[in-house]
Amino acid sequence: MSTAAASEVIALSGIAAAIIDLDGTMLDTAPDFQVAVNRMRDEMDLAPLEQKTIVDFVGKGSENLIRRVLAVDFPAQQVEQHFDAALNSYQRHYEVVNGTHASLYPGVVEGLQAMRDKGLRLACVTNKPLVFALALLEKAGLRDYFELVYGGDSFPRKKPDPMPLLAVCADFELEPAQVVAIGDSSNDAQAARAAGCRVFNVPYGYNHGESIQDVDSDGIVASLLVAAHHIST
Secondary structure: OOOOHHHHHOOOOOEEEEEOOEEEEOOHHHHHHHHHHHHHHHEEEOOOOOHHHOOOOOOOHHHHHHHHHHOOOHHHHHHHHHHHHHHHHHHHHHHHHOOOOOOOOHHHHEEEEHHHHHHEEEEOOOOOOHHHHHHHHHHHOHHHOEEEEEEEOOOOOOOOOOHHHHHHHHHOOHHHHHEEEEEEEHHHHHHHHHHEEEEEEEOOHHHHHOEEEHOOOOOOOOOOHHHHOOOOO
């Protein structure tokens, strides 16, 4: 299926569940990432990075984020030499700031409530480590909307691999075609397509610094509330 433009959102019927991404989809967590990354870099006597640079590295898990951050200053071999210490430092700082500087995107709470009112079962699948994802959802007041929460360390493979999405389908005892994934990046769309799920993208997240218009999906929705309006059971 070709990429759907924002004006060509497909109304999805026969949907029983939604799998929703976290960073860049429900919450703008870029300020948290910037604080934790730059505290780590300060410990390594490296110059701070701008938020835009860091955001372009977000979406494929903490390990990828830290390797990309280190690659700003080091060649590949030295990245690996510094990786373990840098990751440990980053995670220590991120645990402290997680959710402190983050903010909900418009329509998130309303969208989740609208989906639940329609009888949809909800899961959150993120590449963020599970312990951080659970803490962030709790702090944002979103945890109770989700039956399931899976992080980037919940399975051997993370998005864009379909494994986490297929696990949700199995847990909910649903066929993938009955499930829609909603996220801000190509990771979400590729995982959904590979799993056989439907997929909406939101336009305001990170997507590795690339245009969301180029991602194959069933439509670009302005918010989770707009997504809910295009979903029926």
